[in-house]
Amino acid sequence: MPDPAARDPHTPIFDGKGVLWFTVQGANMIGRLVPHTGVVRLVTVPSAHALPYGMVISSKGVPYFAEFGTNRIADIDPVTMAIHEHVLPNAGARPRRVAITSDDVIWYSDYARGYLGRYDPKSGVVQEWASPGGSTSQPYGITALHDIIWYSESGVRPNTLVRFDPKSQKFQTWIIPSGGGVVRNMMPTRDGGLVLAESGVGKVALVTIE
Numbered sequence: 122m123p124d125p126a127a128r129d130p131h132t133p134i135f136d137g138k139g140v141l142w143f144t145v146q147g148a149n150m151i152g153r154l155v156p157h158t159g160v161v162r163l164v165t166v167p168s169a170h171a172l173p174y175g176m177v178i179s180s181k182g183v184p185y186f187a188e189f190g191t192n193r194i195a196d197i198d199p200v201t202m203a204i205h206e207h208v209l210p211n212a213g214a215r216p217r218r219v220a221i222t223s224d225d226v227i228w229y230s231d232y233a234r235g236y237l238g239r240y241d242p243k244s245g246v247v248q249e250w251a252s253p254g255g256s257t258s259q260p261y262g263i264t265a266l267h268d269i270i271w272y273s274e275s276g277v278r279p280n281t282l283v284r285f286d287p288k289s290q291k292f293q294t295w296i297i298p299s300g301g302g303v304v305r306n307m308m309p310t311r312d313g314g315l316v317l318a319e320s321g322v323g324k325v326a327l328v329t330i331e
Contacts, residue, residue: 122145122152122161122163123161123163124148124150124163126148127145127148127150127152127163128145128147128148129145129146129147129148130143130144130145130152131143131144131145131146131173131174132144132174132175132176132186134176134177134178134184135178136178136182136184136199137178137182138182139156139157140153140154140155140156140199141153141154141155141156142154142176142178142184142197143176144173144174144175144176144186145163145173146172146173146174146189148163148165149165149166149169149170149171149172149173150163150164150165150166150173151163151164151166151173151184151186151197151202151204153199153202162202164197164202164204166188166195166204166206167204167206168188168190168191168193168206170190170191171188171189171190171191171193171195172188172189172190172191173186173187173188173189173195174186174187174188174189174216174217174218175187175189175216175217175218175219175229175263176219177219177220177221177227178221179196179221179225179242180223180225181225182199183196183197183198183199184196184197184199185219185221185227185242186219187216187217187218187219187229188206188216189215189216189217189232190215191215192208192209192211192212192213192214192215192216193206193207193208193209193216194206194207194209194216194219194227194229194240195207196242207240207242207245209238209240209247210247211234211249213233213234214231214233214234214236214238215231215232215233215234216229216230216231216232216238217229217230217231217232217260217261218230218261218262218263218272218306219263220263220264220265220270220272221265222265222268222270222287223268224268225242225243226239226240226241226242227239227240227241227242228240228263228265228270229263230260230261230262230263230272231249231260232259232260232261232275234256235251235252235254235255235256235257235258235259235260235274235276236249236250236251236252236260237249237250237252237260237270237272237283237285238250239287250285250290250292252274252283252292253274253281253283253292253294254274254276254277254281254283254294257276258274258275258276258277258281259274259275259276259277260272260273260274260275260283261273261274261275261303261304261305262275262304262305262306262307262317262318263307264307264308264309264315265309266309266313266315266330267313268287269284269285269286269287270284270285270286270287271283271284271285271307271315272285272307273297273301273304273307273317274294275301275303275304275305278300279296279297279298279299279300279301280296280297280300280301280302280303280304280319281294281295281296281297281301282294282295282296282297282304282315282317282328283295297317297319297326299319299322299324299326300321300322301317301319301321301322301326302319302320302321302322302323302324303319303320303321304317304318304319304320304326305318305320306318310327313330314327314328314329314330315327315328315330316328
């Protein structure tokens with residue numbers, strides 16, 4: 122990192138142009154690395170102690186990220202790197218990871234309150250649903266597959282894999298066989314399944330969706 126204060130680079134993700142974006146949780150920064158030049162640029166998040174965490178890229182190449190230390194979702198201009206923060210209605214919300222659907226709507230796991238949230242950047246409207254595991258379920262790793270939301274409840278023992286259909290607004294829950302050990306991240310596979318990082322049990326889980 123060009124700045125020694127840039128501690129804890131976190132959650133790297135490539136945009137459509139091959140530029141690498143990442144959060145810098147411990148230093149309250151967002152970073153951009155252009156691979157063909159090796160140049161890294163860092164900017165500080167406006168809110169103090171925001172703890173920028175999970176990140177996704179929209180279809181227009183705009184990075185959105187969760188501020189785990191605050192009740193905010195933010196986006197960053199890919200050219201100027203100006204950061205715009207969007208306050209969530211509940212002061213106790215603590216979004217940790219984010220997912221994005223084909224309509225560029227942002228979905229977030231509210232780790233502190235046990236909620237699944239939806240933020241529409243176009244309208245600014247926020248919707249929330251209580252996670253099936255309750256207020257201490259600690260939703261964490263989250264992703265979208267064919268516009269269905271999948272996430273894990275890390276505060277439930279054993280951890281669960283949760284499916285949410287935005288159209289029907291219905292939840293389904295499965296127990297993770299190994300216990301999960303806190304699923305910190307997940308992503309779709311190319312064949313239409315899911316892969317889960319089970320950090321507490323030293324395993325990777327593959328989910329086949331029939």
